[in-house]
Amino acid sequence: MSEAVRNTLVKLQAFIGLIGFAALTPLLILVAVLSRLIAKLCCCSAPKSIEGEVAVVTGAGHGLGRAIALELARKGCHIAVVDINVSGAENTVKQIQDIYRVRAKAYKANVTSHGELVELNTKVVEDLGPVTVLVNNAGVMLHRNMIDPDPVDVQLMIDVNLTSHFWTKLVFLPTMKALRRGFIVTISSLAGVFPLPYSTSYTTTKAGTLAHMRALRMEMALENQKDIHVTTVLPTFLRTNSDVTQLTDTMGVAELYPLVSGEEAAHRIVAGMLRGEAEITLPGLASLLYRLIQIFPADWQDRLILLLSSSRFKKLRDERS
Ligand SMILES: NC(=O)c1ccc[n+]([C@@H]2O[C@H](COP(=O)([O-])OP(=O)(O)OC[C@H]3O[C@@H](n4cnc5c(N)ncnc54)[C@H](O)[C@@H]3O)[C@@H](O)[C@H]2O)c1
Ligand SMILES: *[C@@H]1O[C@H](CO)[C@@H](O)[C@H](O)[C@H]1NC(C)=O
Ligand SMILES: *[C@@H]1O[C@H](CO)[C@@H](O)[C@H](O)[C@H]1NC(C)=O
Ligand SMILES: *[C@@H]1O[C@H](CO)[C@@H](O)[C@H](O)[C@H]1NC(C)=O
Numbered sequence: 001m002s003e004a005v006r007n008t009l010v011k012l013q014a015f016i017g018l019i020g021f022a023a024l025t026p027l028l029i030l031v032a033v034l035s036r037l038i039a040k041l042c043c044c045s046a047p048k049s050i051e052g053e054v055a056v057v058t059g060a061g062h063g064l065g066r067a068i069a070l071e072l073a074r075k076g077c078h079i080a081v082v083d084i085n086v087s088g089a090e091n092t093v094k095q096i097q098d099i100y101r102v103r104a105k106a107y108k109a110n111v112t113s114h115g116e117l118v119e120l121n122t123k124v125v126e127d128l129g130p131v132t133v134l135v136n137n138a139g140v141m142l143h144r145n146m147i148d149p150d151p152v153d154v155q156l157m158i159d160v161n162l163t164s165h166f167w168t169k170l171v172f173l174p175t176m177k178a179l180r181r182g183f184i185v186t187i188s189s190l191a192g193v194f195p196l197p198y199s200t201s202y203t204t205t206k207a208g209t210l211a212h213m214r215a216l217r218m219e220m221a222l223e224n225q226k227d228i229h230v231t232t233v234l235p236t237f238l239r240t241n242s243d244v245t246q247l248t249d250t251m252g253v254a255e256l257y258p259l260v261s262g263e264e265a266a267h268r269i270v271a272g273m274l275r276g277e278a279e280i281t282l283p284g285l286a287s288l289l290y291r292l293i294q295i296f297p298a299d300w301q302d303r304l305i306l307l308l309s310s311s312r313f314k315k316l317r318d319e320r321s
Pocket of ligand 3: 110112113156159
């Protein structure tokens with residue numbers, strides 16, 4: 001058989017496969033929705049306990065990271081509070097120790113440095129024990145110049161918000177694999193699925209971490225590591241950071257949906273993590289919107305999002321340039 005004929009047959013086979021999949025899709029959606037409903041009703045997926053485990057929470061010196069550290073401590077987990085800002089980290093440790101009877105310690109580390117994370121792991125294992133919970137939360141939110149950012153700022157954003165996840169995985173995953181259990185929680189953003197104009201580095205890093213965790217989840221399944229859970233969190237705007245609140249005030253975001261508080265977010269994130277959920281959107285309603293909008297062709301998706309938000313983005317651009 002000639003190569004051309006063979007290629008045509010393979011393409012035909014792929015096409016028929018796709019048609020079959022499209023025909024089955026309504027049935028698959030029904031099964032997925034039903035199994036989700038049944039799981040909710042019978043609590044099939046009971047939350048796991050993390051009492052006595054050790055968690056590393058990056059960027060835990062402020063905002064969402066601090067709230068997650070406190071929530072994990074409430075569940076009886078010992079906490080390594082990691083931040084580049086030592087006084088912020090120590091402040092979080094104090095808050096934990098005021099309320100909970102777990103061990104907590106502050107560590108200074110820059111998540112963009114693989115070397116610093118290797119050192120961090122050595123110290124945490126010595127002080128608290130092997131790490132089985134990793135929360136990738138550290139991030140820089142906004143460029144000083146939003147509309148026309150400095151190349152150095154763009155690179156920093158990518159280093160902190162995208163590259164660092166490779167370093168934390170390299171450093172902390174081997175122990176989890178050896179112990180055959182663990183939780184990895186990565187804070188992405190709804191911006192990873194609903195792109196934000198004039199925040200392309202943010203949008204890019206968030207879409208990147210989302211895809212990274214998807215591939216990692218598949219690797220864990222292929223390696224039969226069913227007790228290593230990988231959870232990606234896609235929050236809308238949070239009330240944790242004053243720069244963000246300023247931005248959302250400019251854009252009138254709260255008229256579309258109220259901002260979520262750090263405590264509310266942390267509660268939902270830790271509950272979902274303990275149930276082994278793959279993706280958590282905040283608010284939950286956004287997960288439906290994100291799925292519905294994917295059905296449209298790309299140009300229609302752009303148009304639909306702009307229909308809702310173009311005046312807000314124009315206002316933002318005019319104010320910040
Ligand atoms: N605030 C929002 O509206 C919002 C929305 C969606 C997603 N998120 C995500 O949630 C996460 C937390 O947001 P937040 O509002 O609490 O942020 P925040 O700015 O309040 O806190 C971030 C913390 O990370 C630390 N940090 C920054 N760079 C670091 C580095 N290189 N190494 C170690 N630590 C570092 C900072 O010192 C700070 O304590 C971020 O990943 C952010 O992208 C936030
Ligand atoms: C570090 O954290 C402290 C305490 O939370 C805060 O007052 C300070 O502004 C932070 N410094 C930086 C550079 O973010
Ligand atoms: C963290 O590392 C990055 C990249 O190496 C660097 O640009 C940044 O200034 C560092 N941050 C701190 C607070 O040391
Ligand atoms: C970087 O990550 C932090 C923490 O996840 C997030 O708050 C911030 O919005 C991110 N910024 C960008 C530009 O991706």
